[in-house]
Amino acid sequence: MNALPQSADFAPPEAAAKAPAIRLERLGKTFDPAVGPVLDDISLTVGQGDIYGIIGRSGAGKSTLVRCINRLERPTTGRVLVADRDITALAGAELRSARRDIGMIFQHFNLLSSRTVAGNVALPLEVAGLSRAEIAGRIPPLLDLVGLADKAASYPSELSGGQKQRVGIARALATNPSVLLCDEATSALDPETTEQILSLLRDINRRLGLTIVLITHEMQVVRDIASHVAVLERGRLIEEGVTFDVLAFPKSAVARSFLSGLVAHELPPPVERRLRAAPGPDTDPVLRIVFSGDYAHQPVIADLIHRFPVEPNILFGRIDYVGDRPLGVLTLALGNGEAHLSAIVGHLAALGLHAEVIGHVSRLP
Numbered sequence: 001m002n003a004l005p006q007s008a009d010f011a012p013p014e015a016a017a018k019a020p021a022i023r024l025e026r027l028g029k030t031f032d033p034a035v036g037p038v039l040d041d042i043s044l045t046v047g048q049g050d051i052y053g054i055i056g057r058s059g060a061g062k063s064t065l066v067r068c069i070n071r072l073e074r075p076t077t078g079r080v081l082v083a084d085r086d087i088t089a090l091a092g093a094e095l096r097s098a099r100r101d102i103g104m105i106f107q108h109f110n111l112l113s114s115r116t117v118a119g120n121v122a123l124p125l126e127v128a129g130l131s132r133a134e135i136a137g138r139i140p141p142l143l144d145l146v147g148l149a150d151k152a153a154s155y156p157s158e159l160s161g162g163q164k165q166r167v168g169i170a171r172a173l174a175t176n177p178s179v180l181l182c183d184e185a186t187s188a189l190d191p192e193t194t195e196q197i198l199s200l201l202r203d204i205n206r207r208l209g210l211t212i213v214l215i216t217h218e219m220q221v222v223r224d225i226a227s228h229v230a231v232l233e234r235g236r237l238i239e240e241g242v243t244f245d246v247l248a249f250p251k252s253a254v255a256r257s258f259l260s261g262l263v264a265h266e267l268p269p270p271v272e273r274r275l276r277a278a279p280g281p282d283t284d285p286v287l288r289i290v291f292s293g294d295y296a297h298q299p300v301i302a303d304l305i306h307r308f309p310v311e312p313n314i315l316f317g318r319i320d321y322v323g324d325r326p327l328g329v330l331t332l333a334l335g336n337g338e339a340h341l342s343a344i345v346g347h348l349a350a351l352g353l354h355a356e357v358i359g360h361v362s363r364l365p
Ligand SMILES: Nc1ncnc2c1ncn2[C@@H]1O[C@H](COP(=O)(O)OP(=O)(O)OP(=O)(O)O)[C@@H](O)[C@H]1O
Pocket: 031, 032, 038, 056, 057, 058, 059, 060, 061, 062, 063, 064, 065, 217
């Protein structure tokens, strides 16, 4: 990507402004009282400079939530504060001014096909009332920022999906917002282009101190880029926290199911079917061990065999990376393990590993 222009237009938000970037206070939204709330009593805080992922199934309320943040939707109850300003209370010119501080990009880019790349990026600046000369000065550094310096005169139809989203990002950043909302911004892109756009967003976040809220149904997007994550289910916030912690120790079944295929919290069905709650005469205990951070590369199986008269058998496992931090989940059946179980769990805890007995499996003949 091209070097970031040294323009005052791209100065990071003032360090003195210590208020959270966004605060949702008991946010609720009901379109149709007969259907019930689409968003129900949601409170969360997005810190300045965070990349905050909101994940949920189709219909969970993600788009509505993000549209409440820039007041494309009016909340039915509760408040939305952006940089400590209650935007639920704003109207007219004040609301338009507050919106200029919140950029947004969309799954299908929403570019005007009749305008060139430069013309699309100019649009919010025209709406904001900047002069032609001011606009002409702002476009090149914006296109440079997103790696499209040579495409100013191209039309959207001449661009790839990834390039179109880069135009969307330049347009969203044109008014120098402190918050960028991303509504399924990579869902229409192939995996390689997704990675490039996520990398651009990460880069912009770091360089400009821009706060990013992204909604997605893809957990790998959250894993790859988000510092924090919230899980929405049927309009309710069911889980929230630092991404690594939610991925390592998901509390809800919904979060665990989003993680399947990413972190090995759930067993493959053939193994799951063998699992019983209580031990029997021919069963071995099943231990799930979560390895994180510094402990991810411990030679745990060798250590267990060395210390205890057990025969560990790997049922399922995988090590993944959340940002730069390794996160592994390993599920073992412990042959001869019943008698030593509490000692083993205690030993693993002393090593800083999280271990829990999740059931018992019958020994295979
Ligand atoms: N303008 C509207 N009028 C009535 N109902 C709406 C409106 N917008 C959204 N809804 C309803 O609100 C619920 C949540 O929709 P929303 O688009 O916020 O979910 P989502 O999690 O973003 O889903 P998807 O991933 O499919 O876009 C859905 O049941 C939807 O039908």
